[in-house]
Amino acid sequence: MSQPNDPYVWLEEVHGAKPLAWVTDQNKKSLGLLKSDPRYQKNYNSILEVLDATDRIPMGGLSHGFVYNFWQDAKNPKGLWRRAAIADYQTKAPHWQVLLDVDALAKSEKENWVFAGAECNPGETRCLIRLSRGGGDAVVIREYDLKALKLAADGFKLAEAKSDASYLNDDTVLFSSAADGATKSGYAYKVRQWKRGTQVAAAPIVYTGEVSDVGSSAGVFHTKNETAAVVFRSVSFFETDYFAIKNGKSEKLPLPRSADVKGMFDGALIATLRQDYQGFKKGALVAFRENAPTQLIYQPGPRGSVESVSTGRDKLYAAIYDNVVGAVHVFTTNGPPKDGKNVWSDKKLALPGQGSPEIVSTNDYGPEAMFRFENYVTPTTLYFDGGNDAPHPIKSLPARFDASGIVTEQFEAVSKDGTRIPYFVTRPKNLSGPAPTLLYGYGGFEVSLTPGYSANFGRLWLTHGGIYVVANIRGGGEFGPAWHEAALKTNRQRAYDDFVAVADDLTKRKLTTAKQLGIMGGSNGGLLVSTVMTQIPDKLAAVVCQVPLIDMIAYTHIGAGTSWVGEYGDPAIPKERDYILTYSPYQNVKPGVKYPPVFFVTATSDDRVTPVHARKMAAKMEAMGQDVLFYENTDGGHAAAADHKQSAEMWALSFVYLAQKLGLKA
Numbered sequence: 001m002s003q004p005n006d007p008y009v010w011l012e013e014v015h016g017a018k019p020l021a022w023v024t025d026q027n028k029k030s031l032g033l034l035k036s037d038p039r040y041q042k043n044y045n046s047i048l049e050v051l052d053a054t055d056r057i058p059m060g061g062l063s064h065g066f067v068y069n070f071w072q073d074a075k076n077p078k079g080l081w082r083r084a085a086i087a088d089y090q091t092k093a094p095h096w097q098v099l100l101d102v103d104a105l106a107k108s109e110k111e112n113w114v115f116a117g118a119e120c121n122p123g124e125t126r127c128l129i130r131l132s133r134g135g136g137d138a139v140v141i142r143e144y145d146l147k148a149l150k151l152a153a154d155g156f157k158l159a160e161a162k163s164d165a166s167y168l169n170d171d172t173v174l175f176s177s178a179a180d181g182a183t184k185s186g187y188a189y190k191v192r193q194w195k196r197g198t199q200v201a202a203a204p205i206v207y208t209g210e211v212s213d214v215g216s217s218a219g220v221f222h223t224k225n226e227t228a229a230v231v232f233r234s235v236s237f238f239e240t241d242y243f244a245i246k247n248g249k250s251e252k253l254p255l256p257r258s259a260d261v262k263g264m265f266d267g268a269l270i271a272t273l274r275q276d277y278q279g280f281k282k283g284a285l286v287a288f289r290e291n292a293p294t295q296l297i298y299q300p301g302p303r304g305s306v307e308s309v310s311t312g313r314d315k316l317y318a319a320i321y322d323n324v325v326g327a328v329h330v331f332t333t334n335g336p337p338k339d340g341k342n343v344w345s346d347k348k349l350a351l352p353g354q355g356s357p358e359i360v361s362t363n364d365y366g367p368e369a370m371f372r373f374e375n376y377v378t379p380t381t382l383y384f385d386g387g388n389d390a391p392h393p394i395k396s397l398p399a400r401f402d403a404s405g406i407v408t409e410q411f412e413a414v415s416k417d418g419t420r421i422p423y424f425v426t427r428p429k430n431l432s433g434p435a436p437t438l439l440y441g442y443g444g445f446e447v448s449l450t451p452g453y454s455a456n457f458g459r460l461w462l463t464h465g466g467i468y469v470v471a472n473i474r475g476g477g478e479f480g481p482a483w484h485e486a487a488l489k490t491n492r493q494r495a496y497d498d499f500v501a502v503a504d505d506l507t508k509r510k511l512t513t514a515k516q517l518g519i520m521g522g523s524n525g526g527l528l529v530s531t532v533m534t535q536i537p538d539k540l541a542a543v544v545c546q547v548p549l550i551d552m553i554a555y556t557h558i559g560a561g562t563s564w565v566g567e568y569g570d571p572a573i574p575k576e577r578d579y580i581l582t583y584s585p586y587q588n589v590k591p592g593v594k595y596p597p598v599f600f601v602t603a604t605s606d607d608r609v610t611p612v613h614a615r616k617m618a619a620k621m622e623a624m625g626q627d628v629l630f631y632e633n634t635d636g637g638h639a640a641a642a643d644h645k646q647s648a649e650m651w652a653l654s655f656v657y658l659a660q661k662l663g664l665k666a
Helices: 007-014 024-034 038-052 102-109 455-460 481-486 493-508 524-535 559-566 575-579 610-622 642-663
Strands: 060-063 066-069 078-085 097-101 113-120 127-132 139-147 157-161 163-168 172-177 191-195 205-208 216-222 229-238 239-246 249-252 259-265 268-273 286-290 295-298 304-311 316-324 325-332 345-348 356-362 369-374 383-385 393-394 407-413 420-430 437-440 467-471 517-520 542-546 598-603 628-633
Touching: 007 139, 024 628, 038 060, 038 455, 038 642, 060 356, 097 102, 097 369, 102 113, 113 163, 113 304, 127 163, 127 383, 139 163, 157 163, 157 268, 163 216, 163 229, 172 216, 191 216, 205 216, 205 239, 205 249, 216 259, 216 610, 229 259, 229 481, 229 559, 239 259, 259 286, 295 316, 304 356, 304 559, 304 598, 325 356, 383 575, 407 493, 420 493, 420 642, 437 493, 437 642, 455 642, 493 517, 493 524, 517 524, 517 642, 524 542, 524 610, 542 642, 598 610, 598 642
Parallel strands: 437 467, 437 517, 517 542, 542 598, 598 628
Antiparallel strands: 060 066, 066 078, 078 097, 113 127, 127 139, 139 157, 163 172, 172 191, 191 205, 216 229, 229 239, 239 249, 259 268, 268 286, 286 295, 304 316, 316 325, 325 345, 356 369, 369 383, 383 393, 407 420, 420 467
């Protein structure tokens, strides 16, 4: 069964659910009641003040002698793409060179452009710009002239589609576009090599995958001595075949499908392993060289993970975590193994502990690197390293809330099968009893929830007496690939059991009660909270479900759903369908059961998950007489917000909703 282009038809004719329930008078009235709450405008103003603040850290990417940054504020809601010299960037008030004013471009071209990123060529003369209409995944790719400081009329240009493009050299790009043929998941499967001055239709195909794949794309790694072009054939979401592009032809590389390639350093492809390989354990950071044994760079322990990896001109960096607390390691090498010995050195950088240190950017063309550190009560600080392994702070985010009376603790809950599940509780130090509590989770796609600083949760929740909890459940990557695999496909229920175990542990510790506990999650986290809502309705007082998957029997026919079969399983396979039916929220919400109040948040322009899941569930629950609220933004794609005002509205509504339902008095 294929999905009709019109999601309303899909909703009404294929599934028979009441269409457009979210525009009913009752829903409009309920949203109006939220906005009439004095806290709504206060929250909105508070969020917008933080988002538009000029003292934010202008995070950016290092390239050649510059730091490139994308900046949005009240005067520039769609944003400015700009750059500053590396030395100047480190000063308090850098001199920014504006390259592209997206607001001015959108106005002149009468398009709802949302900036989706840029990549410059090795000679730093031109850049590929990605522009999305409304914030969806489909983009228009155009070329920018760094000398003329404007979009190039004669440059590379790709029509709107789910596309990728990278410079092979200054005058050649490798690209893949779904407009050239799409997989069942909606992504490209052909890679072309396009030379400047030739027609795009004449660009020779250098690789063709299969329609049954998730998709194929090309990446180009530029190092100090060489350029390596690699095709990534995503056989499934977690399995990839790799091909080198040489002289316009593809050549399969001897890497296992479980390898997750992160970059190139000193002639080696750097990757983490999702499965054991040649004596190396899953989760390991390794180096692959042609005609040489695979090298181990780092092997995390059983409660550890390699969270992120970045290659610079001179060094390799990795953010490595142990029990969800991290450190940044720097690695160097003298080439292939000698006499069977590993030649990689390992040094831990001097960054703060008890939080989340992350790699912001490394320079392919220079020695510099930048890092950030934060936790739930510590504002983000940006560190700069000029190449001597001595990072020093150059910019800090001012405190957005008073954290002097707030503490973070790490606890463990015991899941149904006995597995110990870590979670973080951030709360007022002097609690007089159970308090309104918001439990957040994700639990999928090997994504880790590490400690992060949030002005929204601090200003609108914690400082008003609320408790904020983040659960590190299975399905995530907190303890590496094994933690993720434990909740794959027909083991999915483990993620939900873990989340329920954390909820139960919170009440056992008397931090909260069932009448004060709310849960929140987005995307796969939206599936998490809507599933848990159907399984423990009597233990929850509110649910905020953002851009969710919900109908897991039909999900492969909606948006990019087919690409996630490796995570959830395939409803077309009877055994997997039977299992999915045991938890799929849309099929398990039942008449006659009282469910907690639920607030669905989605976006019309979300072309990844699409708004169909949330619309259907809201319609079905409303027809049952449940307490349902529905909010659909037009722009923003899968983020559900494209600018600061849209973000402020979405979060202001969410926090007022939670305050009302959970009894937060302030």
